[in-house]
Each structure stands twice: as structure tokens, then as C-alpha cells.
Amino acid sequence: MRIPAWIAAATAAVFWNSAALSATITTDPQDSSVLQGESFIVELVGQDFTDATVGGGADLVFDPSVLQAVGVTFGNSAFDFAKTVQNIDNASGKIDSILVSSFLTDPSGNFNIATIEFMAVGIGSSILDLGPSTFSAPWLTATGVNIDPTFVEGSATVSAVPLPAAIWMMTIGLGLLGAAQKRKRG
Numbered sequence: 234m235r236i237p238a239w240i241a242a243a244t245a246a247v248f249w250n251s252a253a254l255s256a257t258i259t260t261d262p263q264d265s266s267v268l269q270g271e272s273f274i275v276e277l278v279g280q281d282f283t284d285a286t287v288g289g290g291a292d293l294v295f296d297p298s299v300l301q302a303v304g305v306t307f308g309n310s311a312f313d314f315a316k317t318v319q320n321i322d323n324a325s326g327k328i329d330s331i332l333v334s335s336f337l338t339d340p341s342g343n344f345n346i347a348t349i350e351f352m353a354v355g356i357g358s359s360i361l362d363l364g365p366s367t368f369s370a371p372w373l374t375a376t377g378v379n380i381d382p383t384f385v386e387g388s389a390t391v392s393a394v395p396l397p398a399a400i401w402m403m404t405i406g407l408g409l410l411g412a413a414q415k416r417k418r419g
Contacts, residue, residue: 256282256372256382258291258346260361266392267353272303273391275361277331277346279311279382284374285341288312288334290366291384293349296359297326299393303350305331311344313337319368326359330368339375353393360387 261276277291295302301323307316312333319330331347363384365371372380 256280256380257385258363258372258382259385260293260363264390264392266394269353269356269393269395271393272350272352275349275351275391277349277363278343279340279346280343282341282344282380282382284378284380285339286335286380287339287373287375288314288332288370289372289380289382290330290332290368290370291346292330292364292366293328294362294364295326295328295351295391296357297323299353299355299357299359300326300351300391301354302328303352306348306350307333308348309345310347311335311338311340312346316347330366330370332366332368332370351391353391356393356395358390358392360390362386 257280259278259280261278265273267273277293279286302321305318305321305328310316310333312335314336315332315334317330317332318328319332321328328349331349333346363386365384372382374380
């Protein structure tokens with residue numbers, strides 16, 4: 234029996250749309266450039282969650298010679314119950330188990346999970362690599378079904394650049410002016 238072309242096309246469209254709308258966990262912004270010594274934030278976000286979720290967990294890995302994690306906050310998180318981080322290990326460059334759960338809100342669609350603050354400590358580039366929580370915190374629907382989101386590996390690249398020479402020259406110049414004024418008064 235031959236399947237009519239319109240049925241095959243409709244079936245392909247349904248599968249293509251469901252694949253395109255599968256739940257993902259990623260970072261925002263995707264790429265940024267910061268000055269060495271500067272702090273910046275990255276949002277951990279859930280995208281295209283078709284079912285309400287009660288929470289789950291994620292790990293984030295970074296290059297510790299370029300970045301150091303300052304902290305993780307949940308101030309604008311879509312989750313309303315337990316929000317915690319198991320461990321921030323700047324020596325190995327890993328934030329272990331960013332965990333969230335919900336009691337009343339059960340978010341779906343696109344939502345904020347957490348805000349991560351970093352400091353650029355070295356010059357270079359670091360990928361922010363996401364993965365499932367090592368604490369074994371699966372993402373679940375409100376009915377207890379595993380959501381199994383895609384973790385966007387290498388979801389962001391942060392480039393830390395040195396301070397421009399003009400800033401150093403200006404700082405030195407201001408210091409010399411201050412010393413000259415102090416001598417003039419004294």
C-alpha cells in the first residue's frame with residue numbers, strides 16, 4: 234500500500250515541528266566580550282518547554298584560567314520553591330548542580346532558571362558548557378514524566394581582552410598629576 238504524498242508531507246511537518254520545539258536549556262547571551270577584571274552575568278534559560286515543569290538541574294563548566302564564578306542567584310527565576318547550587322569549584326571550572334523546583338508556578342514555554350555572575354580573570358576565551366546535573370535531578374513535568382531537555386553544549390563563548398593601553402596611560406597620568414599637586418602644596 235502506497236502512502237499518499239500529502240499524508241507523508243503532513244507527518245514530516247509534525248515531526249519536524251516537534252523536533253524544532255523540543256525543550257532546551259541554554260545560556261543568554263550566546264557570545265560576549267569583556268575586559269579582564271570585569272564582571273558580567275549570564276542567564277541560564279529554559280526554552281520551548283511544551284509541558285509545565287516542576288524543575289530539575291544543570292551543571293555548567295568553564296575555563297578557570299579565563300573565568301571565575303562569583304555566584305548564582307535566583308531573583309528572577311520562574312521557579313518558586315527550592316533553588317540551590319551544590320558547589321562552585323573555581324579551581325576546576327565547574328558549577329555543580331544548579332537545582333530548581335516549583336510548588337505553585339510550574340513554568341512552561343521559555344523561562345529564566347538562574348543568573349550566574351562571572352569575573353574575567355585571564356585573557357582568552359572560554360566556552361560555557363552545559364550538561365545534566367551530576368546530582369541526578371531530572372527535569373520533570375507536573376505529572377512526574379521525564380522531560381529530557383537538550384543541553385546546548387558550548388552555548389556561549391566569553392572572550393576576555395586586556396584593558397586598552399590608553400586606560401593604563403590615563404591612570405598613570407592622573408597619578409602623576411596628583412603627585413605633582415601634592416608636591417606643589419607641600
